[in-house]
Amino acid sequence: xxxxxxxPSVSVSPGQTAIITCSGDNLGERYVSWCQQKPGQSPVxxxxxxxxxxxxxxARFSGSNSGNTATLAITGAQTMDEADYYCQAWDSDTAYVxxxxxxxxxx
Amino acid sequence: xxxxxxxxxxxxxxxxxxxxxCAASGFTFSMYSMNWVRQTPGKGLQWVxxxxxxxxTIHYADSVKGRFTISRDNDKNALYLQMDSLRPEDTAVYxxxxxxxxxxxxxxxxxxxxxxxxxx
Numbered sequence: 586x587x588x589x590x591x592x593p594s595v596s597v598s599p600g601q602t603a604i605i606t607c608s609g610d611n612l613g614e615r616y617v618s619w620c621q622q623k624p625g626q627s628p629v630x631x632x633x634x635x636x637x638x639x640x641x642x643x644a645r646f647s648g649s650n651s652g653n654t655a656t657l658a659i660t661g662a663q664t665m666d667e668a669d670y671y672c673q674a675w676d677s678d679t680a681y682v683x684x685x686x687x688x689x690x691x692x
Numbered sequence: 693x694x695x696x697x698x699x700x701x702x703x704x705x706x707x708x709x710x711x712x713x714c715a716a717s718g719f720t721f722s723m724y725s726m727n728w729v730r731q732t733p734g735k736g737l738q739w740v741x742x743x744x745x746x747x748x749t750i751h752y753a754d755s756v757k758g759r760f761t762i763s764r765d766n767d768k769n770a771l772y773l774q775m776d777s778l779r780p781e782d783t784a785v786y787x788x789x790x791x792x793x794x795x796x797x798x799x800x801x802x803x804x805x806x807x808x809x810x811x812x
Contacts, residue, residue, distance in 0.1 A: 586754070615797075616796075616797050616798070618797070618798035618799070620737075620799070620802075622737075627787060627802040627803065627804050627805060628729075628737065628787070628789075628799075628802050629802070630798065630799065630800045630801075633792060633796070633798040633800065634796070634798065639800065669736075671736065671737050673737075673798065673799070674797070675797035679753075680739065680742050680751035680753075681727065681729075681739035681742060681751075681797075681799075682739065683729075683736060683737040683738065683739060684736075685736055686736040686737070
């Protein structure tokens with residue numbers, strides 16, 4: 586089955602850039618999306634189709650995808666960005682696959 | 693405003709059954725494919741099942757195949773998940789999630805979830 590691997594945690598100082606990676610075989614050949622989940626809340630889509638951002642998501646969130654790695658960047662991270670982040674892709678055999686998740690800490 | 697509201701969760705004994713429902717509003721339900729996704733306490737997201745907008749295509753995670761059945765009623769704007777032969781490892785918060793328009797391979801709207809606890 587297809588698997589997506591993320592680092593368990595990422596820490597960043599306020600105003601700095603947080604980089605979250607998502608790795609999978611030939612991931613660059615698939616569309617990747619990212620969702621944010623704050624404690625006690627439902628997930629929220631922040632990036633879709635590798636680089637697209639929903640209209641209500643701040644521009645400090647950006648995405649890229651190439652080779653075996655997709656990346657979510659939070660440029661100028663704020664304390665409100667502290668959350669768990671999950672990448673997600675579609676596989677023709679497995680259907681939807683989520684990454685293992687990354688906890689982002691801003692302090 | 694777009695809303696998804698799950699219901700039907702609760703406490704059930706191993707081997708028992710539950711039927712989850714998801715009520716959709718604020719959009720043309722029949723135009724969107726839908727999913728169920730679950731999250732074990734303190735763990736990550738796990739995709740459970742997918743249904744195409746016309747119900748012509750359905751997928752299940754291997755962990756629930758043969759035990760869970762996804763369905764939808766486009767006239768009632770409702771999504772369902774029939775869960776049979778439940779196991780303790782099925783304990784989780786179950787979310788319904790809308791797929792983006794077209795065959796888009798991402799989930800753009802999520803409900804607040806309903807909690808399923810499988811325990812004796």
